[in-house]
Amino acid sequence: MKTLILSLAAVTGTLLLPADTATQSQPGGRIAEPLRGVAHTSASRSMSQADGPASPRRGSRLSQSPAQPASPIVPDARASDVRVPTSDVRVIDLGHPLRESDPTWTGEKVFTHTASGTPGGVDFFGGRFSADEHFGTHLDAPAHIGGPWTTEQIPVSRFVRPAVCINIEAQVRENVDYQLTLRDVHAFEKAHGPIPTDAVVLIATGWDRYWSEPARYRNARDGVMHFPGISHEAAVYLGRDRKVVGVGIDTPSVDYGPSSQFEVHRTLQPLNIYNVENATGLTTLPPRGFTVIVAPVNIVGGSGGPTRLFALIPATR
Numbered sequence: 235m236k237t238l239i240l241s242l243a244a245v246t247g248t249l250l251l252p253a254d255t256a257t258q259s260q261p262g263g264r265i266a267e268p269l270r271g272v273a274h275t276s277a278s279r280s281m282s283q284a285d286g287p288a289s290p291r292r293g294s295r296l297s298q299s300p301a302q303p304a305s306p307i308v309p310d311a312r313a314s315d316v317r318v319p320t321s322d323v324r325v326i327d328l329g330h331p332l333r334e335s336d337p338t339w340t341g342e343k344v345f346t347h348t349a350s351g352t353p354g355g356v357d358f359f360g361g362r363f364s365a366d367e368h369f370g371t372h373l374d375a376p377a378h379i380g381g382p383w384t385t386e387q388i389p390v391s392r393f394v395r396p397a398v399c400i401n402i403e404a405q406v407r408e409n410v411d412y413q414l415t416l417r418d419v420h421a422f423e424k425a426h427g428p429i430p431t432d433a434v435v436l437i438a439t440g441w442d443r444y445w446s447e448p449a450r451y452r453n454a455r456d457g458v459m460h461f462p463g464i465s466h467e468a469a470v471y472l473g474r475d476r477k478v479v480g481v482g483i484d485t486p487s488v489d490y491g492p493s494s495q496f497e498v499h500r501t502l503q504p505l506n507i508y509n510v511e512n513a514t515g516l517t518t519l520p521p522r523g524f525t526v527i528v529a530p531v532n533i534v535g536g537s538g539g540p541t542r543l544f545a546l547i548p549a550t551r
Contacts, residue, residue: 240302284318296503322549327369327484327522328436328513328526329543332363337448337512339486344369368379372490373530373541374509379496380502385536388508392479395434397526397545398426399519403440406462410453412439413465413490419472434480434526435472437464438516442484445514453491466497473505480528483509484517484545513543520547 330336338344344366351359368374376383400422405412414437423429439462444451453460462485469488472478481488483504488498488509502509510528525546531539 236264294492324545324547324549325517326518326545326547327543328515328545329541330442330512330514332365332370332540335448336449337445337486338366338369339452341448341452341454362474367533367536367538367540368511370540371510371512371514371543373538374499374511375530375536375538376501376503376506376508378509378537379499379503381506383506384534385530385539386532386534388506392432392508393528393530395432395479395526396430396522397436397519397524398422398429398435398522399436399516401437401438401517401521403438403517406439406441410460411490411492412461412462414463414468415465416467416471419468422521429472429476431477432479433476434482434528435476435478436513436516436526437481437483437488438519439484440517442512442514442516445512452486457527459486459491461485461487462492463493464488464498469498469501471504473507478507480508480510480526482513482526482528483515484515485511485512485530487511510541510543519545523548 279507332345332347333343334343334347336345345363346365347361347363349359349361351357353359364507368378373385375381375385375388377385400418401416402412402414402418407419419429441451443459444453451461463483464481469481472481485491487493487496488502488511489496499509509530527544528541529548530541530545532537533539
C-alpha cells in the first residue's frame with residue numbers, strides 16, 4: 235500500500251467546480267449524471283439503482299460561466315454533499331499492482347505481460363499485456379450477474395463517492411468463512427451513524443495479507459475455497475435500504491468462499507450496484523469521512539475490468 239501526501243489545490247489550481255459545471259463528461263460526448271448536492275442550473279437526477287444509464291448528449295460542453303459561485307468538494311459523511319477537497323489529503327492506493335504470479339479465481343494463469351526495450355533507455359520502452367476482466371483488483375460491472383450496465387455504461391459520478399469502511403478483521407481471525415452480518419452493519423451504524431445513500435461501502439477483512447501466497451489466498455480444500463465475504467441479509471440491506479452505489483472487499487469475492495449460488499452478486503448487481511474485489515489496505519481506513527475513486531479499465535461491453543482504487547482522506551484524520 236502506498237500513501238502520498240499532496241495538496242489538491244496545488245496540483246489542480248483551486249480545484250473548484252462552478253455551480254453549473256458539476257457534471258462529468260465521458261468519451262463520445264456523453265455527459266454523466268451530475269454530482270448530487272452541488273447546485274445546478276437544472277434539476278439533478280437521482281442516483282437510484284432503478285435509473286438507467288446517462289443519456290447521450292453529443293457535442294455537449296460544460297459551462298464555463300465565471301458568474302456562478304464555486305462549490306468546494308470535501309470528503310463528507312453525507313453522500314449528497316460531495317465537494318472537491320481543497321485542503322491537504324492523503325491519497326491511499328487500495329489496489330494491487332498486476333503481476334503474472336498474482337492469485338486468480340481458478341488458480342490458473344490469466345495475465346501475461348511482455349516488455350520491449352529498457353526503462354530509461356535511449357529507445358522507446360513499451361509492452362503488451364492480456365488479462366481476464368476479473369483479475370487482480372477489479373470491478374464487477376452490474377452486467378456481470380443480472381444487471382443491465384456494462385462497464386462503460388456506469389455513470390462516472392458513481393466512481394467518485396463518499397465511502398464508509400466496516401471492519402470485520404477480528405471476526406475473520408476466528409472464522410475464515412465469516413460473512414458480514416446484518417447485525418454487524420447495524421452495530422456499525424449505531425457507532426458511526428447511518429450509511430449514506432449513494433455511498434460506496436468497503437468491507438475490511440484483512441484477507442489481503444495472503445495476497446503474496448496465491449494458494450493461501452484462494453484457500454481451497456476439496457474443491458471448495460474458504461475466505462470471508464458478505465451475507466445475503468447484509469447485501470439486501472445495503473442495496474435496498476441504504477441504496478449504495480458500490481461495494482468493495484479485500485477478498486476474491488463479495489460472496490464468501492464456499493458460496494455456490496453467489497447470492498450477494500445476485501442481490502446487488504441487478505440493482506446496478508458494482509463490486510470491487512481483491513482490494514488491499516482496507517483495514518487502515520477510518521470508518522467514514524473519506525472519499526473513494528474507482529477507476530476501472532473502460533471496456534465497451536465489459537463485464538468488469540482491472541481497477542485502480544484510491545481513498546482520499548483528510549490529512550488531519
